[in-house]
Amino acid sequence: MQLTPEQKQLGKDNFNEAVGYSRRDWLKGAAAAGTGLGAFYFGYEKLKGERVRVGFIGSGDEGSVLLTQHPPEYMEIVAVADIRPTNLERAKHGDGNEDRVGLIKKLGEKTALTKIKYYSDYRELLARPDIEAVVIATPLISHHTLAIEAMQAGKHVLCEKLMAKTVTDCKSMIKAAKDTGKLLAVGHQRHYSVLYDNAYSIIKMGLLGDIKHIRAQWHRNNSFPGRDSWNKKVDPKDLAALKDKNEYLKGFGFDDVEHLVNWRVYNATGGGLMAELGSHQLDASSIFLGKVKALACSGYGGKNFYGVKGVGSKDKQEDKREIDDHVYVTFEFPGPHYEEDHNDVAIVTYSSLSTNRLEPYGEQVMGSRGTLVVQTEQQALLFKEASPETGGGGVEQRLYVINGNDSGPVLSASASLAPTAGAAAAGATVEKISRGYTEEMEHFCHCIRNNIHAPPKDGGLRCNGTVAMADAIMALTSNLAMKHKKRIVFKPEWFDPENPAAPETDKDVIG
Numbered sequence: 001m002q003l004t005p006e007q008k009q010l011g012k013d014n015f016n017e018a019v020g021y022s023r024r025d026w027l028k029g030a031a032a033a034g035t036g037l038g039a040f041y042f043g044y045e046k047l048k049g050e051r052v053r054v055g056f057i058g059s060g061d062e063g064s065v066l067l068t069q070h071p072p073e074y075m076e077i078v079a080v081a082d083i084r085p086t087n088l089e090r091a092k093h094g095d096g097n098e099d100r101v102g103l104i105k106k107l108g109e110k111t112a113l114t115k116i117k118y119y120s121d122y123r124e125l126l127a128r129p130d131i132e133a134v135v136i137a138t139p140l141i142s143h144h145t146l147a148i149e150a151m152q153a154g155k156h157v158l159c160e161k162l163m164a165k166t167v168t169d170c171k172s173m174i175k176a177a178k179d180t181g182k183l184l185a186v187g188h189q190r191h192y193s194v195l196y197d198n199a200y201s202i203i204k205m206g207l208l209g210d211i212k213h214i215r216a217q218w219h220r221n222n223s224f225p226g227r228d229s230w231n232k233k234v235d236p237k238d239l240a241a242l243k244d245k246n247e248y249l250k251g252f253g254f255d256d257v258e259h260l261v262n263w264r265v266y267n268a269t270g271g272g273l274m275a276e277l278g279s280h281q282l283d284a285s286s287i288f289l290g291k292v293k294a295l296a297c298s299g300y301g302g303k304n305f306y307g308v309k310g311v312g313s314k315d316k317q318e319d320k321r322e323i324d325d326h327v328y329v330t331f332e333f334p335g336p337h338y339e340e341d342h343n344d345v346a347i348v349t350y351s352s353l354s355t356n357r358l359e360p361y362g363e364q365v366m367g368s369r370g371t372l373v374v375q376t377e378q379q380a381l382l383f384k385e386a387s388p389e390t391g392g393g394g395v396e397q398r399l400y401v402i403n404g405n406d407s408g409p410v411l412s413a414s415a416s417l418a419p420t421a422g423a424a425a426a427g428a429t430v431e432k433i434s435r436g437y438t439e440e441m442e443h444f445c446h447c448i449r450n451n452i453h454a455p456p457k458d459g460g461l462r463c464n465g466t467v468a469m470a471d472a473i474m475a476l477t478s479n480l481a482m483k484h485k486k487r488i489v490f491k492p493e494w495f496d497p498e499n500p501a502a503p504e505t506d507k508d509v510i511g
């Protein structure tokens with residue numbers, strides 16, 4: 001959605017106003033919570049007792065973000081393991097990006113270089129009895145093996161998304177958590193984003209009316225030479241360090257160092273655009289639609305840019321990519337009255353392009369009374385539909401929330417009726433938002449220290465194995481829908497961790 005800066009500001013003010021209304025009873029407390037904002041929103045406390053002693057496995061792009069954003073009041077990082085020497089160095093020194101400043105800058109040279117140990121072999125890290133938990137930020141194909149080994153070694157696990165490459169693997173990870181009594185969290189950070197939580201609060205209040213459609217996208221443009229961050233040159237230092245390690249790499253599913261470094265573009269090691277990007281936004285969509293599971297999906301995917309011979313840059317022609325570079329998928333979700341009437345369905349369309357990025361990534365939730373736009377996990381905008389009672393709508397209108405006649409709060413353009421006091425407090429808290437990484441690590445530590453194994457609704461991990469498996473099922477099944485060119489109906493047993501049924505082995509899917 002293309003908006004002028006003025007329209008964006010208006011949309012943000014509208015969103016803050018609505019959050020100010022929906023959360024007016026406790027926003028004052030949230031504003032006062034300061035650095036503990038995540039704790040305040042998600043109902044956990046500052047850590048009591050010793051900080052959790054944590055080892056990180058994988059300090060590449062995402063591992064470096066998590067190292068930089070880890071909460072030192074909750075978590076004491078004591079070890080980092082990575083098989084690529086360049087990324088072990090990156091853990092210490094960062095890489096010039098402000099999201100990945102590295103441990104020296106974050107914790108000081110003394111702590112980063114003397115208290116934290118660095119390993120090229122993660123097994124040395126797992127062998128340390130003093131380490132209570134691990135954060136795993138390695139390629140998709142390795143999540144299952146590393147997470148299970150870590151739990152069996154007595155560590156709690158926070159594993160990056162997508163949970164695993166198959167649903168069967170997700171189920172064995174959940175089983176390992178159960179068998180070992182360890183916590184298993186998965187890093188879909190939107191579950192810990194205050195912005196998304198606030199957005200959901202205004203949806204729950206009914207301000208958007210009936211939601212029938214969410215349009216989500218993550219569009220990038222890699223068509224210019226050198227712009228494809230998923231296809232990197234292998235650093236000679238990594239090549240030299242790993243030249244005799246092909247058997248070890250093969251054990252994790254990487255044919256060689258090239259496949260380790262560029263794992264995202266190969267079918268054997270990654271899960272394509274849906275696993276890497278789409279899973280986040282399907283996760284968000286299922287939250288917006290009331291934390292429900294999808295009913296069915298279909299889609300088209302292709303190598304529509306990299307696969308076309310003789311067109312484009314030299315870089316492109318040398319590309320070894322196997323995964324699709326464009327995907328367009330449709331998900332059917334149940335509406336609130338679906339059980340009584342199967343016509344009550346909401347449709348989520350998702351696209352990920354590699355050749356155009358005019359539109360920022362995000363989600364647009366379209367309701368019968370209003371539209372919510374979330375962009376780049378950083379800002380949310382709210383607009384109103386025109387209605388006979390409360391006047392015109394659109395992107396130029398400043399909105400307020402008023403009490404409707406009989407149907408609860410509604411959006412209105414009339415300032416005179418408005419309870420505006422909460423908006424400033426909402427604005428203040430919304431401005432301080434992180435993408436959720438810090439909060440997910442804080443809550444992970446809180447659950448470890450307080451031995452909380454409860455489901456999310458009772459204060460347990462908000463993205464535990466079962467929740468994360470549902471996200472993996474959506475992403476992985478949409479890949480199957482595109483591959484087999486069919487509409488796939490999700491089966492309840494796929495979502496049951498105790499049931500071995502999985503889409504990748506289901507005859508109705510692959511037959």
Ligand SMILES: NC(=O)c1ccc[n+]([C@@H]2O[C@H](COP(=O)([O-])OP(=O)(O)OC[C@H]3O[C@@H](n4cnc5c(N)ncnc54)[C@H](O)[C@@H]3O)[C@@H](O)[C@H]2O)c1
Nearest residue numbers: 058060061062063082083084087122137138140160161162
């Ligand atoms: N939550 C998010 O927003 C987000 C964003 C980006 C990536 N991710 C996820 O994070 C994970 C990692 O992605 P990335 O971009 O950091 O990839 P990356 O390739 O940049 O980093 C992965 C690192 O893991 C290391 N590694 C692989 N196997 C290992 C092993 N057996 N032992 C030790 N180290 C090993 C690699 O050497 C590399 O340094 C992926 O699952 C990805 O989907 C999540």
